[in-house]
Every structure is written in C-alpha cells, then in structure tokens.
Amino acid sequence: MACLHDHSCEDHNCSSDFSLYKHIDFSKVVALNESVAGSVKSVFKAWERRLDTSEGLLESNEDDPELLVFIPFTCDVKIKSIAVVGGSGGTSPSKMRAFINREGIDFSDAQNMQPVQEWELTENLQGVLEYQTRFSRFQSVANLTLHFPENFGGNTTQIYYIGLRGEATQLRRDVVATIVYEVMPNPSEHKTKSDSGGGLSHIE
Amino acid sequence: MVLEATMICIDNSEWMRNGDYSPSRFQAQAEAVNLICGAKTQSNPENTVGVLTMAGKGVRVLVTPTSDLGKILACMHGLEVGGEANLPAGIQIAQLALKHRQNKKQQQRIIVFVGSPVKYDKKTLEAIGRKLKKNSVSLDIVDFGESDEGKPEKLDALVSAVNSSDSSHIVHAPPGPNALSDVLISTPIFTGDGDGGSGFAAAAAAAAAGGFEFGVDPNVDPELALALRVSMEEERARQEAAAKKAAEEATKQEASSSRDATMTEVERSSALPADDKRHQLTDDEAALLEQALAMSMDDVKSGSGAISDTAMSDPSVDDQDLALALQMSVQDSAKDSSESEMRKVVEDQAFVSSILTSLPGVDPNDPSVKDLLASLQGQSEKKEEEKKPENEDDK
Numbered sequence: 001m002a003c004l005h006d007h008s009c010e011d012h013n014c015s016s017d018f019s020l021y022k023h024i025d026f027s028k029v030v031a032l033n034e035s036v037a038g039s040v041k042s043v044f045k046a047w048e049r050r051l052d053t054s055e056g057l058l059e060s061n062e063d064d065p066e067l068l069v070f071i072p073f074t075c076d077v078k079i080k081s082i083a084v085v086g087g088s089g090g091t092s093p094s095k096m097r098a099f100i101n102r103e104g105i106d107f108s109d110a111q112n113m114q115p116v117q118e119w120e121l122t123e124n125l126q127g128v129l130e131y132q133t134r135f136s137r138f139q140s141v142a143n144l145t146l147h148f149p150e151n152f153g154g155n156t157t158q159i160y161y162i163g164l165r166g167e168a169t170q171l172r173r174d175v176v177a178t179i180v181y182e183v184m185p186n187p188s189e190h191k192t193k194s195d196s197g198g199g200l201s202h203i204e
Numbered sequence: 205m206v207l208e209a210t211m212i213c214i215d216n217s218e219w220m221r222n223g224d225y226s227p228s229r230f231q232a233q234a235e236a237v238n239l240i241c242g243a244k245t246q247s248n249p250e251n252t253v254g255v256l257t258m259a260g261k262g263v264r265v266l267v268t269p270t271s272d273l274g275k276i277l278a279c280m281h282g283l284e285v286g287g288e289a290n291l292p293a294g295i296q297i298a299q300l301a302l303k304h305r306q307n308k309k310q311q312q313r314i315i316v317f318v319g320s321p322v323k324y325d326k327k328t329l330e331a332i333g334r335k336l337k338k339n340s341v342s343l344d345i346v347d348f349g350e351s352d353e354g355k356p357e358k359l360d361a362l363v364s365a366v367n368s369s370d371s372s373h374i375v376h377a378p379p380g381p382n383a384l385s386d387v388l389i390s391t392p393i394f395t396g397d398g399d400g401g402s403g404f405a406a407a408a409a410a411a412a413a414g415g416f417e418f419g420v421d422p423n424v425d426p427e428l429a430l431a432l433r434v435s436m437e438e439e440r441a442r443q444e445a446a447a448k449k450a451a452e453e454a455t456k457q458e459a460s461s462s463r464d465a466t467m468t469e470v471e472r473s474s475a476l477p478a479d480d481k482r483h484q485l486t487d488d489e490a491a492l493l494e495q496a497l498a499m500s501m502d503d504v505k506s507g508s509g510a511i512s513d514t515a516m517s518d519p520s521v522d523d524q525d526l527a528l529a530l531q532m533s534v535q536d537s538a539k540d541s542s543e544s545e546m547r548k549v550v551e552d553q554a555f556v557s558s559i560l561t562s563l564p565g566v567d568p569n570d571p572s573v574k575d576l577l578a579s580l581q582g583q584s585e586k587k588e589e590e591k592k593p594e595n596e597d598d599k
Binding site: 030032033037061064066103104106107108 | 303308334337338339340368369
C-alpha cells in the first residue's frame, strides 16, 4: 500500500511505526465532551484501519466543537509524531494542543495552560499527514492529553483516528503495588536488635 | 462500587422552615443528606463527599470532599435557615470544589436539594447543565418543598441537559407522611446506577418499609425471620393443644382418678404428636393437628370404654379434679392465638353432645356433665373476653 507521505517511506513501514497504540492503557482512556461515552477508544487502532469507522468514531456534543482526549500509557513512551484523521464537512479539528504527564485536565485548565506543543491541523481525510513533535520534549511520556479547541466550521468535531509514532521504553511509572499495610503493629514482625541479642537501637 | 467524589448542595433558605415534611423541611433534608453520605462512603471506601449550603449569606462550602463521615455529619449541626438559595452559583461552586479533588480518578457528581422556588430561567439552567456535561460531571436533583409552576419542568430540563448515558437523575418528592429519606432510598440516587450502594439501600428499605412478615426481611436476616416464624407456629400449636386438652376433659365425664391418670397420659401422648407437629412449618399443620385430635379422641373413647363401670362413682371429687385440670390448662394458654380449631369444636355444642353420647358410660343429661359443659362454655366465653381486651391492648 502506497504511503503518500511527504517523506520517503522505503526504510520503514508505516503500519508498524504507528504502533504506540499497543501501549495505551485503554481502560483509562477518557475523553471530555464526547457525545457517546466510551467512543474515544475506537479512535486508537492499527494504521491500516485508520479509515475504518465500523467501531464508531469520536464525536463531540452538538454545537460544541471542543474535544479533550486523555491517553495514559502502560509504560513510558517517546513520541515522534502524531497523525489525526478527522471527519468531512468541516468537522475535522483545526488545532491541536498537547500536554504531557498531567492528569485530570479539564477544559478550563486546558484553555488556560500553556501546552507542551501546539499544531495547526489541516483537513486530512486520508490520514496521510502526520505532525512532528519536538522530540526532546516528548521523551518520557506516561500520559498524553490532546486538546482540540476548534474545527473547520462544522457543528460537531469528528475524529476517526489518532495515530502515535514513537518508541516504547518499557519503563513503568506505576505506584508500588505490593505494599502490605498494617492495621495494628505486630511486634513479632518487627524484631529489633535488642530482641535478637543486643545492641543499641537508634532512630534514623 | 463506582469511585466517586460527590458534592451535596443543601438548600437552607427560608422556605425550609415549613413543616409539610416532618418534622420540618430542613430536618427531613438533613436526614436525607446523612443517609446519602452513609450510602456513598459505604459503597466504596475511597469515595469522598462534600457539603455546601446554597442560601444564607451566600454559597458556603461546609466541608470539602472527604471520606470522613464524622466530619460530614458534624458540619451539619448548627446550620441556620434563612436567605434565598442561589442555584447556579451553588452548582458552579460545587463543580469547582470537585475539580480540585485530591484523587483525580474519582468520577464527579453533584447532588442538589431544591426546596425553594426556582426563579432562574430555563436557558440559564440548561447552559449550566451543558457545562457540567462537557466536564463529565453527573447531577442528581431532589425536587421537594415548594412546587411553583414551572419548577419541575425547569429542573427536568436541567437534568436532561446534563444527562449522558443515564448517569444523572431527578426525584420529585411530594410532601406527605413518608419521610424524605424513605422516598429517596428507592431511587437511583441511592442505588448508585444499579450497582454498589444497592446492598445498603436494600437493607435500609427493608428496615424502613417493614412490609415483611414480623418486620424482618428474610433476605437480610434469614435466621431471625425463621426463628420468629418458628416461635409463632409453636405458640399457635401450644394454644391449640391446650384447647384440645380442655375439650378432652370436657368430653370425658368419667369421674375416677384412674381415668384421670389415663386421660392425662392420653393427653400427654396426644400433646406429644402435637409437639412434633410444631416443628413442621407447613400449611397443612392444621390438618395434622386435626388428625392428632381425632387420634386422641379415639384413644379417649377406648380408654373410657375400658373403665366405664366406675362411672360417676365420685362425681364431686373427680369433678373438682377435672375442674382443676381445666383451670390449669386455661391458665397455661395465657396469651391469645389465632383461630383454634379445638375451641371451635368445643363451642359447637351439638358436636360435643354427639361425642358425649357416643362415649359409653356418659349420660349427657347427667347434671354433672351439664355443669361441666356449662363451665366450659363459660371458660370459652371468658377466653373470648380475654381475647378482646388483649387484642385492644396489643393494638
């Protein structure tokens, strides 16, 4: 399949490159102002299926083109570029603002905060355009928030596909999960030096 | 078990002084708030609840979302009623309080109690609703108290503007004998969209409704319900056995102490099957008792037939013994019970006299027999009289 990218594609295969979707933690993907709850998950798929809308698409509410997409990853990733396929008839998003490693952003936060990077998008119905990132700033991304404030004049904003190209580093940022919490102290589990023969115990 | 941060907006305006909900609108509201807080914190230990008041001098946040139920209940004390409720400001400040919640993983929910008239127009409310929906905040509204025209429609419009996939609800609670909390218990506000808080809600509903037999929900406490039912059956069986004893003593006019002994033995043996029957909690228990009755009657007949020659030898003594036994059995059945088959049988004079005639050695025209029958009738009447005052006492 021809890539139609504006760079030479011989040395890589687009479909395998846009594979960061495999590292997305789908259970925690959230979109604000989506008309159908949970439809945002259908937007992350393999590059070959980027125009396939059989599983639904992400659409904003009536008369409100803003969309906010929160994408957590299962491990830290480095993002090289982002591809966005929008809808026709003015429903494609026209701007994209990205925030990194911030949870719980809502619209007022997104509008007031300075994004890590901002792009002007064009209508990209075939999904052949990708937008490069300032790679140095996207080196260890645990979660990515994309804010689409405007579109090309449609009533709603439709997004069929969001593709992320980059590398996964296999580093996890999870909270330590194997801690055992004590409700009551159990002295037998906390042997001090005095119990086992002597010595000065000290507080560090 | 949804992880949720909830802000409850309380209406403490002047309209809350009204007493159409007992004891007053404000008290009913406070109880409902306490119940909701309990339900939320129980359904998921990491849930947080916050409270703010909408009237008074202005919208005031009493406690920011916390999982400490004691803190929430404490802040409900000493609230004063007055002023006018500012609904839009209340909702917006609730939204702000939720935005700054500590655990960003929690879903956001606002529960608003609207007891005063709503003077804001539909458009403003719908705009607020859309903003909440955009930020995926769910909204529950409890419409109670003042019901001016247009208020239900405005609030309905607000909820439908916020609602996405049925996460927001509205409850219209009319004034009446039911407490506001009881009305709310069965609504989705409590049951938390079908999961989670439903256990708490079901228990509370059962306790409050009390529509179950003996006031105990068999689902919640099966052992207690069973124990209550068993003791009720036992009492009923004992009543019938005691009444049966009385009838047997009435029918047996033989006046010998030996007959007494055999009779008491027969009674005991007839009482035993009745005792065994107690443990069967079936509906044909009455039929079984009838059988036992018939059996004992047969035994009596055969027993009396064997010793018929000593009929009426010592009428006075035996009559006294009989009377004593009768009295004792009457005293035993002190409490009232439901229909006693035996009592019916006993009271049916014709039936009794037919039994007497069938017993050899018993002459129904014998004065002592007549006396005893009369006394038995008197006892039954007395029992009925006891029944009536006891019924009145019970009520």
